[in-house]
Amino acid sequence: MKDLVIDLEAEKTEILKRYRALLRACKSTLQKGDKRMIRKAFDMALESHKDMRRKSGEPYIYHPIAVAQIAAEEIGLGTTSIVCALLHDVVEDTDMGLDDIEREFGKKVAKIIDGLTKISGVFDTNSSLQAENFRKMLLTLADDVRVILIKLADRLHNMRTMEFMPRDKQLKLSSETVYLYAPLAHRLGLYAIKSELEDLSMKYMERETYQLIKKKLNEKKAEREKFVRDFVEPIKKVLAGQGLHADVFGRPKSIHSIWNKMKKKSIxxxxxYDLFAIRIIIDxxxxxxxxxxxxAYSIVTDLYRPNPDRLRxxxxxxxxxxxxxxxxxVMGPKGQxxxxxxxxxxxxxIAEKGFAAHWKYKESSTDSGLDQWVQKVREMLKNPDTNALDFIDDFKMNLFSDEIFIFTPKGALIQLPLNATAxxxxxxxxxxxxxxxxxAKVNHKLVPLSYxxxxxxxxxxxxxxxQSPKxxxxxxxVTAKAKAKIKSALKEEKRKVAEDGKEILERKLKSLKITYNSDNLHKLSYYFKLSSTQDLFYNVARGLIDMKDLKEYQATEKIIENKPQDKIEADQVQSLLRSVKTKDSDILLIGEDMQKIDYKLANCCNPIPGDDVFGFVTVGDGIKIHRTNCPNAAKLMANYGYRIVKARWTNQQELAFLTGLRIRGIDDVGLINKLTTVISNDFKVNMRSITVDSDNGIFEGSIMVYVNDTQHLEDLVKKLKQVRGVTSVERFDSVIEKAS
Known part of the structure; x- marks a missing residue:
């Protein structure tokens, strides 16, 4: 890291500039003596944090000033909250005690600072999100909701300035934010803060998707702005004509909400299409x-046709x-x-500042829903026997309709898709x-595996x-990971059983004086209508084919031997293909429904989802899946046309497929470290092997990696090409295989 060059005078000027901006933000709420109290809190915070710096190298005092400004400007909190925001890290990070705070600012401020200090450790670096900690955080509501509001301001500023944090910390804070803080902001009516927290979390958790949506939004910005202008102009005219003073404007939807819609609708x-909403704010x-x-509603629906199902x-x-x-x-002028x-x-x-604005207007508002909700939380917290997990539903934690959050007994958080089982x-x-x-025990109650x-x-x-997989x-x-592991275990179990069956069959054929060779094994498989010799061995081991069955086969052997070999194989292939294809299609589907089909991905071309593929029926090794541009494809199709089956991928999620990449470029210090960082850290891709040779400053390497599909591979290739020194990254095939 480069040495920091610090200009103390410039920093002092900047600190005062930020402090004055804070005072301007809360000017409208200040009463007699408030400014003096805020100054006292500022001086105490400045002294307490004087030798502390943030990860960015900036003076630490910038942070409490920013938190106080968010509390005042974006949430609309008053003097007490601003004082508490300025002092929120003082007790935790310095020698200052709560007694000192109480002596200087009174019991109320000390109590809020105490609450902030208690929940600052809720998400420490060594623990995952826990239900009990969630409960602990909500306990502060029973005392003073301002604790939560200041904590939200604190989290918002941390998220805004997170680029200097290590990657693992970024992901941890982002996960906590989208799981707990954003829904809490939503529940307290802080919609602008909720949206920003979600967007900032996505910026670090889904970096490429975030940047892609942001880029596409910017590309169409001028077009959208023109549409909004054309849409609102007639509304403004009629509103003014009827004596309604209103501000009418377009508001873009958040990147996170757009991404949510893309996921939910798979589009x-x-x-x-609804990348923005029109707001009409009436005075x-x-x-x-x-x-x-x-x-105003009547005016809008007179101008544009409404959708009656969408009125809220x-x-x-x-x-x-x-x-x-x-x-x-409503339907816009262009059918949108x-x-x-x-x-x-x-x-x-109230929509923008939520809870704080609600209290400001409380006397003129007939709504008491928020008060009832806070009261309900307080009542629940008074009951010491209440399970902390019971709070989850009340806070509507499942922001994503297709995701759920599950806790381990130790409080670690596991994210699973909707409908996931124990x-x-x-x-x-x-x-x-x-x-x-x-x-499994779910909330201490015994449940079956399928729960x-x-x-x-x-x-x-x-x-x-x-126990073993069934x-x-x-x-x-429902998870791809569980399905893949179960299939793998079942295949391995079947292979072990088949190995035993192979020995048993060899002994039985010997006693019947039938030669044990691939030709006879092939005939036996055909006779018993099995798709592979492995199935034959498996059925023998399980006792599904016994000595009596083998004797019956022996009696008909001569008839079978009179058939042409090609004809036998073609018949067997057709029988196998009829059993594995879907009812209404002549295409073999590879993926989710393949657990009962004996198939392998060919090592010669390492196909992955997204590749154009075909199936090849082998004599004793089931169906092998090849890429259509496989080096063996032409030979297989030319010589064994009747053993070829059309194939395509079904939806694949999170399954890993092996493929190879050849990388060339100019040698550089730390090159392998840079490549593995991109592969392992940025893309979370597992590597099977990596070899790099260097000659006269030029390197050539090959990496075998596990990817999900062609898109995953393309993204990885694109990222690797950005590594300094890399001139080309290409996918390559493995060895040429013999047809079997």
Missing amino acids: PFEEV STPDQEKSDCWK DWVSSPKANGYESLHTT WVEVQIRTTRMNE LDFAFEIHTDVGASCIG KLQNGDQVEVITSSK EDWLNFV
Whole structure:
């Protein structure tokens, strides 16, 4: 790291500049004596943090000033909260005690600082998110909701300035933020902060997707702005004509909400049409608010055709967090659905600043939903027997409809897809745990392996050394990881059993004086209508083919031998293909439904999902999947046309496929470290092998990696090409295989 050059005078000037900006932000709420109290808190924070710096190298005092400014400007909190925000790290990071705080600022400030100090350790670097810690954080609501609001301001500033943190810390903070802080901001009505927290989390957790959506939004910005101008102009004219003073504008949807829609509907960015919403903010009096909102609604729906199923009336029945607004969706001039949100200035302030604005307008508001919600939390917390996990549902933690969050007994957080079972959870913990799982305790109650988990469940896996994966497990697990591990275990188990069957069959054929060779094994497989010799060995080991069956085969052997060899093989191939193809198609589907089909991915070309592929029926090794541009493809198709089957991939998720990359370029110090960092850290891709040779400053290397599909591979190649010194990255095939 480069040495920091510090200009103390410039820093002092900047600190004062930021402090004055803070005072301007809270000017409207300041009363007599408030400014003096804020100055005292600022001086104490400045002295306490004088020798401390952030990861960026900036003076630490920048952080508490920024948190105080967010509390004042973006949440609308008053003097007490601003003082607490300035002092929120003083007790934890310095020798200053709560007694000192109380002596200088009184009991109320000391109590809030105490609450902030207690929850600062909730997510320490050595622990995962725990339900009990979630409960601990909410306990502060029972005392003073400002603790949570200041904590949200603290988290928002940390997220805004996270680029200097190590990658693992970025991911940890982002995960906590999207799981706990963003939903909490939503529940408290802080929609702008909630959206920013989600976007910032995504920026670090889904970096490429975030940048891609951001880039595409910028590309169409001018086009969207023109559409909004054309859309709102008629509305503005009619509103003014009817004496309604209103601000009408377009508001872009957050990147996170766009990504959520893309995931939920499985559509690309280009098919997300509601990239913005129109807001109408009416300047109204308390007694005219409702009628003015409905007047504006009438004007909008006279100009544009509404979708009657998309009207949301939170003016008559506000949300529990105080949110009031009329939402409708109308057909725009170009046949595009547009969301329109109608609210008054008061309603908008509550929508933007949530809880704090709610209290400001409390006397004139008839809504008490937010008060009831806070009261409910307090009542729940008074009960010492209440399970901390019971809070999860009340806070609607499942932001993503297709994801749930599950806790281990020690409080670690595991993310799974919707409808995941106890067995999926076990495999997510570890392959061996999943393979030996016999049941689970969900929230301390015994449940079967197939039990569908709910968001916030705490799961303890029960295992037995006598357990092994069963084929029927594939009927209820949903994660790709669990399915892949079960299939792999079943194949391995079948292989072991088949090995025993091979020895048994060899002995039995010897006693019947039948030569043990590949030709006779092939004939036996055909006779018993089996797709491979492995199935033959397996059935012998399981006792499904006994000596009596073999004698019956022997009696018909001569008839079989009279058939042409090619004809026998063609018949057997057709029989096999009929058993593996789908009913309405002549195409072999590779993927989710392949657990009962004996197939392998050919080593000669290492196909991965996204490649054009075909199946080749081997004599004793099931079906091999090859790429259509495989070096062996032409030979196989020319000589064994009847053994070729059309094939394509089904949806693959999280399964790993081996492929090779050849990398060339100019040799550089630390090159291998840079390449492995991209592969292992940035892409979380497992490597099987890496070899790099260097000659006269030029290097050539080959890397065998496990990827999910062609898109995953293309993204990896693109990233590797950006490494300094790398001139080319190409996928390569493995060895030429013999047809069998």
